[in-house]
Amino acid sequence: EVQLVESGGGLVQPGGSLRLSCAASGFTFSAHYMDWVRQGPGGGLEWVGRTRNKANGYTTEYAASVKGRFTISRDDSKSSLYLQMDSLKTEDSAVYYCARVSGTVVDTDYFDSWGQGTLVTVSS
Amino acid sequence: DIQLTQSPSFLSASVGDRVTITCRASQGISSYLVWYQQKPGKAPKLLIYSASTLQSGVPSRFSGSGSGTEFTLTISSLQPEDFATYYCQQLNSYPRTFGPGTKVDIK
Numbered sequence: 001e002v003q004l005v006e007s008g009g010g011l012v013q014p015g016g017s018l019r020l021s022c023a024a025s026g027f028t029f030s031a032h033y034m035d036w037v038r039q040g041p042g043g044g045l046e047w048v049g050r051t052r053n054k055a056n057g058y059t060t061e062y063a064a065s066v067k068g069r070f071t072i073s074r075d076d077s078k079s080s081l082y083l084q085m086d087s088l089k090t091e092d093s094a095v096y097y098c099a100r101v102s103g104t105v106v107d108t109d110y111f112d113s114w115g116q117g118t119l120v121t122v123s124s
Numbered sequence: 125d126i127q128l129t130q131s132p133s134f135l136s137a138s139v140g141d142r143v144t145i146t147c148r149a150s151q152g153i154s155s156y157l158v159w160y161q162q163k164p165g166k167a168p169k170l171l172i173y174s175a176s177t178l179q180s181g182v183p184s185r186f187s188g189s190g191s192g193t194e195f196t197l198t199i200s201s202l203q204p205e206d207f208a209t210y211y212c213q214q215l216n217s218y219p220r221t222f223g224p225g226t227k228v229d230i231k
Contacts, residue, residue: 043209110213
């Protein structure tokens with residue numbers, strides 16, 4: 001059974017940093033692209049970014065709203081995904097989900113498994 | 125960026141009703157559209173990919189159609205467990221944008 005478990009959320013002051021983790025199990029983590037998606041207090045879903053697999057150079061993509069402040073990385077030996085968040089703003093407050101990407105070609109790169117989410121609150 | 129709009133944003137329906145939700149893209153995205161269902165306090169769940177392909181395990185009362193800029197999600201006979209919020213997402217280009225959601229509530 002595919003499992004994704006996020007951790008690392010919490011309360012942080014504006015300008016601060018936080019590192020989220022996502023522990024994966026039940027599938028070959030190294031083969032998959034992995035994404036982060038967040039859901040703010042207003043309820044809408046916002047794609048944060050992606051890390052591709054080793055075969056595709058571990059390259060990354062980011063939403064404009066987080067580019068330059070957030071860094072996505074992975075450790076295939078630990079089946080773990082990370083989101084380093086720096087220079088946090090109040091508008092980054094959200095539930096952060098990690099999501100498994102089903103395939104590596106266009107039209108197959110939807111999210112077929114999600115974690116339960118971890119809450120990040122940015123406030124003074 | 126490709127913008128997605130959904131209509132209606134909210135709908136109230138009864139068990140057994142046929143429900144249709146529309147997702148429109150700001151530019152053509154072929155069939156690179158997926159639908160998710162989200163219940164309160166839970167992560168989204170994949171329902172349909174490639175605009176019309178039902179994810180394994182999803183009941184056949186769910187169906188999707190469309191291509192280009194206009195897409196629909198239809199629930200043929202609404203069941204109690206279908207009351208939730210539905211989101212569309214495009215896979216045509218980065219950033220991978222979502223629609224704002226359609227909340228389906230009990231009449």
